[in-house]
Amino acid sequence: MRVMVIGATGVLGRPLVRRLLAEGHEVSGLARGEDRVAAVRATGAKPVTGSLFDVDSLAGALSGHDAVVNVATRIPDARHAMTASGWAENDRLRIDGSRTLAAAARRVGELGIVVQEGISFVYADGGDAELDEDAPLAASGHIASSTVAHANVAELADEGRTAIRLRIGLLVSDDPMTTMMLTAARRGSPLIIGRRTDWTAAIHPDDAAAGAIAALRAPSGVYNLAADPVRKQELGEAMAAAAGVRRPRALPKWLANRVGSMSVLARSQRVVSTRLTEATGWRPERAAPGPSWF
Numbered sequence: 001m002r003v004m005v006i007g008a009t010g011v012l013g014r015p016l017v018r019r020l021l022a023e024g025h026e027v028s029g030l031a032r033g034e035d036r037v038a039a040v041r042a043t044g045a046k047p048v049t050g051s052l053f054d055v056d057s058l059a060g061a062l063s064g065h066d067a068v069v070n071v072a073t074r075i076p077d078a079r080h081a082m083t084a085s086g087w088a089e090n091d092r093l094r095i096d097g098s099r100t101l102a103a104a105a106r107r108v109g110e111l112g113i114v115v116q117e118g119i120s121f122v123y124a125d126g127g128d129a130e131l132d133e134d135a136p137l138a139a140s141g142h143i144a145s146s147t148v149a150h151a152n153v154a155e156l157a158d159e160g161r162t163a164i165r166l167r168i169g170l171l172v173s174d175d176p177m178t179t180m181m182l183t184a185a186r187r188g189s190p191l192i193i194g195r196r197t198d199w200t201a202a203i204h205p206d207d208a209a210a211g212a213i214a215a216l217r218a219p220s221g222v223y224n225l226a227a228d229p230v231r232k233q234e235l236g237e238a239m240a241a242a243a244g245v246r247r248p249r250a251l252p253k254w255l256a257n258r259v260g261s262m263s264v265l266a267r268s269q270r271v272v273s274t275r276l277t278e279a280t281g282w283r284p285e286r287a288a289p290g291p292s293w294f
Contacts, residue, residue: 001216004065006030006052006101007072009039011175012117012168015209016071017043023213030061030072052097058104067113067216070101075177087142087261094118098149102156115164115215116153118146120201120226122167125267128199130229133167133222133275143264150222157220164215168208169201169226169271172239172293182243182294191240192250196233198268201226204293207284211273214282223276227284229269238289 003020007013008029020027021044029045030052031037040047050061052072062068074089098116105111123131124138139147150165157163172178185191203211203226211225236248256266276282286292 001067002026002028002065003216004028004030004048004062004068005045006068006070006097007117008043008045009036010071010073011171011173011177012071012205012208012212014043015206016069016212017045019206019209019213021045028061028065030058051100052093053100055100055103055107058100059107062104062108062111065108065111067115068101068105068111069115069212069216070098071117071212072097073117077180087145091142091145094145094149095152098152102152105156105161106159111161113162113164113216114153114156115166115212116149117212118150118165118167119143120167120169120224120269120271121264121267122146123267123269123271126199126270127268129270131224131269131271133224138267141264142261154220161220162218163220164218165222166212166215166225167222167271169203169224171205171208172202172235172289173205174294175205178239178294182239185240185243185245185248188249190251191243191245191248192232192236193256193262194232194251194253194266194268196231196236196250198232198253198266199229199270200232200235201229201269201271202235202289203227203284204286207286210285211276211282214280215276218276218279221275221279223279224271224273225276226271226273227289228287229271230288235289238291238293241291242294 029040240248256262
């Protein structure tokens with residue numbers, strides 16, 4: 001299959017390209033300018049220049065591809081993540097970028113599959129209940145752009161194309177964001193947001209990449225993509241061990257709920273990925289957080 005990856009140089013994009021190539025696919029990576037060609041080429045993908053904000057440019061880049069997987073994000077650092085403005089570029093990528101992608105896809109007859117990333121944080125607090133794709137959403141603030149991106153791409157399914165929308169769990173590995181959290185934990189910052197007994201859905205980027213590739217053979221729809229849900233205490237302990245910290249500190253749920261962006265992380269989300277497993281056979285290789293994640 002000829003696959004275009006948008007966001008090829010990111011935390012999820014790099015293992016996605018690597019796994020696609022290993023499975024024998026022809027893989028291109030979107031480079032937003034000549035200055036990004038070398039970075040895209042370093043992933044192993046063939047660089048194709050184009051803009052995620054220009055329909056003509058993107059349609060030209062997508063020409064000749066059977067599928068496109070859009071995992072482009074711009075997650076702010078911890079300081080900027082506390083403000084709405086810090087998420088502006090990420091929101092633009094998801095809202096305007098997905099709208100451009102849908103419009104460009106309509107111009108490329110051979111492009112039959114469109115996969116759009118998203119996040120599992122959009123679910124409302126579910127307590128101890130398992131959250132499948134039909135569970136209630138509470139998408140507000142900086143996470144709302146994920147549901148808009150999915151709505152933009154979903155329209156393609158009504159036009160005869162396969163439109164896959166992924167709700168991906170928290171990416172945890174040796175990536176910059178996780179590394180920053182572990183460094184902060186050594187200075188006393190919390191690794192757990194909310195109650196220790198609440199649930200969370202995380203996933204290693206390699207497993208997320210494998211799930212996204214498996215989704216290429218799934219029918220149109222929304223799919224959760226996460227490792228097995230665990231109590232926040234379990235994930236916190238794994239991260240504490242990686243940080244060399246004896247016990248993970250927790251930010252109380254009542255306090256997190258008073259801090260805009262933190263309130264999302266304070267939810268209990270026992271997200272399950274049964275639908276993707278049943279549709280494709282995918283299962284995470286790292287089903288629970290541990291040393292191999294870091």
